[in-house]
Amino acid sequence: xxxxxxxxxxxxxxxxxxxxxxxxxxxxxIVFSFNDSPLPNVWRGFTLKWYxxxxxxxxxxxxxxxxxxxxFFTACGSVVLGMLAAFTLVRxxxxxxxxxxxxxxxxxxxxxxxxxGLSLLLxxxxxxxxxxxxxxxxLTIWIGHxxxxxxxxxxxxxxxxxxLNPQLSEAAMDLGARPWQVFTLITLPMIAQSLASAxxxxxxxxxxxxxxxxxxxxxxxxxxxxxxxxxxxxGLNPSVNAVATLIVLVVAxxxxxxxxxxxRNERRRAQELAAAGHA
Amino acid sequence: xxxxxxxxxxxxFSGRSVVIGLPYAWLxxxxxxxxxxxxxISVSEMENVVFKDLITYKDGLLQLQLKLSNYVFITQDALYxxxxxxxxxYAAATTVLCLAIGYPFAYFMARAxxxRQPLLLxxxxxxxxxxxxxxxxxxxxxxxxxxxxYDAIVGLGLDQVLLAAGFISAPGKLMNTPFSLVLGMxxxxxxxxxxxxxxxxxxxxxxxxxxAADLGxxxxxxxxxxxxxxxxxxxxxxxxxxxxxxxxxxVIPELLGGPETLMIGRVVWDEFFSNNDxxxxxxxAVVMVLLIIVPLALFNKYQAEAQEAGK
Numbered sequence: 001x002x003x004x005x006x007x008x009x010x011x012x013x014x015x016x017x018x019x020x021x022x023x024x025x026x027x028x029x030i031v032f033s034f035n036d037s038p039l040p041n042v043w044r045g046f047t048l049k050w051y052x053x054x055x056x057x058x059x060x061x062x063x064x065x066x067x068x069x070x071x072f073f074t075a076c077g078s079v080v081l082g083m084l085a086a087f088t089l090v091r092x093x094x095x096x097x098x099x100x101x102x103x104x105x106x107x108x109x110x111x112x113x114x115x116x117g118l119s120l121l122l123x124x125x126x127x128x129x130x131x132x133x134x135x136x137x138x139l140t141i142w143i144g145h146x147x148x149x150x151x152x153x154x155x156x157x158x159x160x161x162x163x164l165n166p167q168l169s170e171a172a173m174d175l176g177a178r179p180w181q182v183f184t185l186i187t188l189p190m191i192a193q194s195l196a197s198a199x200x201x202x203x204x205x206x207x208x209x210x211x212x213x214x215x216x217x218x219x220x221x222x223x224x225x226x227x228x229x230x231x232x233x234x235g236l237n238p239s240v241n242a243v244a245t246l247i248v249l250v251v252a253x254x255x256x257x258x259x260x261x262x263x264r265n266e267r268r269r270a271q272e273l274a275a276a277g278h279a
Numbered sequence: 280x281x282x283x284x285x286x287x288x289x290x291x292f293s294g295r296s297v298v299i300g301l302p303y304a305w306l307x308x309x310x311x312x313x314x315x316x317x318x319x320i321s322v323s324e325m326e327n328v329v330f331k332d333l334i335t336y337k338d339g340l341l342q343l344q345l346k347l348s349n350y351v352f353i354t355q356d357a358l359y360x361x362x363x364x365x366x367x368x369y370a371a372a373t374t375v376l377c378l379a380i381g382y383p384f385a386y387f388m389a390r391a392x393x394x395r396q397p398l399l400l401x402x403x404x405x406x407x408x409x410x411x412x413x414x415x416x417x418x419x420x421x422x423x424x425x426x427x428x429y430d431a432i433v434g435l436g437l438d439q440v441l442l443a444a445g446f447i448s449a450p451g452k453l454m455n456t457p458f459s460l461v462l463g464m465x466x467x468x469x470x471x472x473x474x475x476x477x478x479x480x481x482x483x484x485x486x487x488x489x490x491a492a493d494l495g496x497x498x499x500x501x502x503x504x505x506x507x508x509x510x511x512x513x514x515x516x517x518x519x520x521x522x523x524x525x526x527x528x529x530v531i532p533e534l535l536g537g538p539e540t541l542m543i544g545r546v547v548w549d550e551f552f553s554n555n556d557x558x559x560x561x562x563x564a565v566v567m568v569l570l571i572i573v574p575l576a577l578f579n580k581y582q583a584e585a586q587e588a589g590k
Binding site for chain 2: 025029039232244
C-alpha cells in the first residue's frame with residue numbers, strides 16, 4: 001500500500017471512530033428505551049411499556065411544561081439581548097468600557113455554572129430580603145438561563161453581522177432611509193437566519209440546564225432536567241430513556257427541517273445574486 | 280441651561296445609547312454585581328440567617344470587619360486543597376485527551392473534500408442539540424456491568440491496562456472511577472475542542488505547506504513547523520473551552536464519578552445545599568474563580584483577537 005492511500009485510510013478511520021464515539025451514547029439511549037428488561041442495559045426483548053407509562057408520569061409532565069415555558073421565554077429574551085450585544089460589538093468599535101463589555105458577554109460561556117448559579121442566587125436572595133421580591137421559581141430560573149442564553153445568542157448573531165457588507169446600509173441611508181428603516185428593511189432580513197438559529201440554540205440550552213435551575217428554583221418549580229437528574233443519580237431508569245428518545249426524535253426532525261430551509265434560502269439568494277449580475 | 284442640556288439628553292436617548300446600554304446594564308446587574316455580592320458574603324459573618332454588615336459606624340468609630348477564617352480553613356483543610364488539585368488534574372487530563380482526539384479529527388475534517396465539509400461539521404454539532412444530561416446518563420448504562428462499552432473493554436482485557444495506569448482501582452469495575460469521570464468529560468467537551476480547531480485549520484493556506492515541501496521539508500516536519508504553529512489560536516481557544524468549565528463541572532462527576540473523584544463543584548454544592556454554610560460556599564467559589572482567572576483571561580484575549588480578525 002502506498003503512503004497516500006494509507007493516509008486516506010487513516011483519516012477515514014479516525015473520523016469514523018470519532019463519530020462513533022460521539023453517537024454511541026445516543027444510539028444506546030434509543031435502543032434501550034425499547035428494552036423489556038428489569039436491567040436497563042441488558043437487552044431482553046422489545047416493548048413499548050416505558051412510553052405507555054409516560055402520560056401517567058405527573059412529575060415528568062409538570063417538569064416538561066415548566067421547562068418548555070422557561071425555554072420559550074429564555075430564547076426570546078436571549079435573541080433580543082444577544083442581537084443588541086452583537087450590534088454593540090460589531091458596529092461600535094469605540095466606547096467606554098468596551099473591553100469589560102466583551103469580556104462579560106462571553107464569560108458565561110465558560111464560567112463554571114456552579115459559580116454563576118451560586119452568585120446569582122445570593123444576589124436574588126439579598127434583593128428579596130430587601131424588597132420582598134422575587135420569590136425563587138420560574139422567574140429566577142429564567143433570569144439565570146437568560147444570562148447563559150444571551151452569551152450563546154451573541155456569538156451566533158455576531159458571526160453573521162460581521163459578514164454583512166456595511167455598504168448596503170450606507171447605500172440605504174444615502175437613499176434617505178432613517179436608521180430604524182435601515183435596520184428593519186435591510187439588516188433584519190439579512191440576519192434573520194442567525195436570529196432563528198440563535199433562538200433554537202438558546203431554547204435547547206435552557207431546556208437542558210441542570211445546575212442553574214437547581215440553584216435558582218424554588219419549591220414547586222422543578223424543571224424536567226431536574227426530574228431526570230434526580231432519577232439518573234439513583235441509577236438507570238428506563239423512563240429516562242423513553243424521554244430521551246422522544247427528545248432526539250423532535251430534535252432530528254427540527255434539524256432536518258431547518259437545514260432544508262437554510263439550503264433553499266441559500267439557493268434562492270445565489271440565484272438573486274446571479275440575476276443581479278454579481279456572480 | 281436648556282441649550283447645554285439638550286445635546287446631552289439627546290445622546291442619552293439616542294439609538295446608540297440604548298443598543299449599548301441595555302445589554303451592558305443587564306450584564307452589570309446580573310453578572311458583575313452577583314460576583315461582588317459573592318465576594319462580600321465570603322468574608323461575612325452569618326448570624327442565624329442574616330449577614331452582618333461589613334462596615335459599621337458606631338460611636339464615631341468606622342469599622343470594617345472581614346471574616347477571613349473561611350479562606351484560612353480552605354488552605355489548611357486537606358479536603359479542600361486536595362479537591363482543588365484533583366479538579367485541576369481531571370480538567371487537565373480531559374483537555375489533553377480532547378486535544379489528542381480532536382486535533383487529528385479537526386485536521387482530517389479540514390482536509391476532506393469541500394463539498395463534504397458542511398455535512399461533517401453538522402454531524403459534530405448535532406449532539407449539541409440533544410440533551411447533554413441525557414448523553415452523560417447514557418454512559419452510565421454503557422459503562423455499568425454488561426453495558427456495551429464495559430463488555431468491549433473487559434473482553435479485550437483493557438481493564439488491566441487501566442488498572443496498571445491507575446485510572447481504576449479494581450479489575451472489572453469501570454463506573455464511578457477516575458476513568459469513567461474523565462471519559463464522560465472528554466465525551467461531553469470534545470465538540471468544544473473540534474469546532475474552534477476546525478475553524479482555524481480550514482482557513483490554513485495550503486500553499487504554505489507546498490512551499491515547505493519545495494524547500495525540502497517532509498510532510499511530518501511541515502506539519503509540526505507550519506500547521507501546528509499556525510493553528511495556535513485554535514488550540515488555545517479549544518483548550519480553554521474545555522479546561523475552564525471542566526474545573527467546576529458538577530453534573531458529570533455526580534453521574535459518572537464516585538467517592539474517590541470528589542471535585543470542587545460538588546464541594547460548593549454541598550456547602551450550600553447540605554451544610555447551608557453560605558459564606559463557606561462563597562469562599563470555595565471565589566477561590567475557584569481565582570484559579571481559572573488566568574485561563575479565562577487567555578480565552579477573552581483570544582475572543583477579542585478573533586473578533587478583530589473577523590472584521
